[in-house]
Amino acid sequence: MIQVYENIDICSRNSFKVHQHATKIIEFDCNSDLQQIFAEHVTDRWMVMGGANNILFTRDIEFPIIVPRNEQIEVISEGSEGIYVRVGAGLEWDELVAWSVERGLWGLENLSLIPGKVGAAPVQNIGAYGAEAKDCIINVEMYFPEQGGFVTLAAEHCGFGYRESVFKHTLKGRVIITAVTFCLSKIAQPKLGYGDVEREVEARGGVSLVNIREAICSIRRTKLPDTAVTGNAGSFFKNPIVEASVAQNLLEHYPNMPHYPTADPEKVKLAAGWLIDQCGLKGYSEGNVGVHDRQALVLINTTGNASGSEVITFAKKVQKIVADKFGIAIEAEVNIL
Numbered sequence: 001m002i003q004v005y006e007n008i009d010i011c012s013r014n015s016f017k018v019h020q021h022a023t024k025i026i027e028f029d030c031n032s033d034l035q036q037i038f039a040e041h042v043t044d045r046w047m048v049m050g051g052a053n054n055i056l057f058t059r060d061i062e063f064p065i066i067v068p069r070n071e072q073i074e075v076i077s078e079g080s081e082g083i084y085v086r087v088g089a090g091l092e093w094d095e096l097v098a099w100s101v102e103r104g105l106w107g108l109e110n111l112s113l114i115p116g117k118v119g120a121a122p123v124q125n126i127g128a129y130g131a132e133a134k135d136c137i138i139n140v141e142m143y144f145p146e147q148g149g150f151v152t153l154a155a156e157h158c159g160f161g162y163r164e165s166v167f168k169h170t171l172k173g174r175v176i177i178t179a180v181t182f183c184l185s186k187i188a189q190p191k192l193g194y195g196d197v198e199r200e201v202e203a204r205g206g207v208s209l210v211n212i213r214e215a216i217c218s219i220r221r222t223k224l225p226d227t228a229v230t231g232n233a234g235s236f237f238k239n240p241i242v243e244a245s246v247a248q249n250l251l252e253h254y255p256n257m258p259h260y261p262t263a264d265p266e267k268v269k270l271a272a273g274w275l276i277d278q279c280g281l282k283g284y285s286e287g288n289v290g291v292h293d294r295q296a297l298v299l300i301n302t303t304g305n306a307s308g309s310e311v312i313t314f315a316k317k318v319q320k321i322v323a324d325k326f327g328i329a330i331e332a333e334v335n336i337l
């Protein structure tokens with residue numbers, strides 16, 4: 001079924017809670033709806049929106065916004081060691097994580113409580129606490145309007161990297177993700193190596209899927225703002241990946257600076273939150289926008305009245321202050337429209 005909304009304020013539909021208008025929002029349930037949507041509603045430009053947890057709207061959207069609603073979870077094969085599960089793009093990500101933990105299936109537990117829909121997970125390869133969506137993704141199904149048909153892309157062709165995928169580059173704005181297939185394991189494979197995870201799991205009685213999920217939820221609730229209360233889009237910036245020599249120079253001045261290896265031995269990942277924090281910006285605000293007081297990587301709509309362009313102006317100021325102090329450019333992770 002297709003449902004069309006016209007001329008609506010999208011404040012309640014974006015996690016930053018900015019007020020902008022959309023000329024047309026088209027929600028759909030089935031793959032077969034897509035051909036009809038493109039025949040009847042789309043003339044030129046269009047975009048897809050999941051939960052809009054990683055989008056900052058800076059203007060009204062005058063072209064159709066297409067929203068997948070399919071929430072189906074379908075086990076497509078099951079063996080002694082694990083299962084393949086095909087999930088509709090419209091399911092809330094954390095409902096999938098809860099579903100897998102309830103069934104004793106490993107793989108997604110460290111990604112508990114990440115806001116957003118399943119269809120958005122491959123786009124920025126969501127990640128947290130030592131896990132990334134790509135670790136469990138088998139393939140991604142999508143509608144390709146240019147060809148008027150459906151395509152299934154195997155994970156190895158999705159160009160997954162740190163907060164990266166082909167959906168942010170060559171396929172950007174060209175496909176509508178309709179379903180994602182995941183491989184979940186019946187064999188325990190706990191990932192406890194990141195930050196406070198192991199301590200929080202031990203405090204709950206030791207390693208189990210439920211304890212890991214609860215530990216991660218608790219850490220996230222402590223550090224990250226609740227979108228239902230304060231508008232935000234999670235990490236506003238990406239952690240910068242720099243030449244190893246650049247990190248080495250900084251470490252001479254700041255020996256406690258967090259830094260992480262990457263797949264490329266010549267590159268090191270730094271913590272943008274730490275860099276912003278060191279500039280004294282944690283909790284700092286101007287007008288309606290601020291830096292979250294418990295995680296400097298997150299910008300917040302402090303009053304609920306921020307406009308998208310006000311957030312951009314503030315973000316640019318943060319980028320400049322960090323660049324002036326450390327000589328490091330931090331890029332927005334959030335998709336700016």
Ligand code: EPU
Pocket residue numbers: 127128129130194195224233234235236237238239258271272273274277282294295296297333
């Ligand atoms: N740090 C500070 N001050 C801050 C924030 C962080 O000093 O205000 C330091 C921390 O003490 C730590 C390091 O920086 O030593 C890294 O911090 P943290 O573990 O909180 O993780 P992050 O690198 O800031 C990333 C993800 C988060 C994810 C966490 C946990 C990105 C852009 N962000 O943040 O993802 O939850 O790791 O895995 O990679 C999101 O994408 O919306 C998101 C919240």
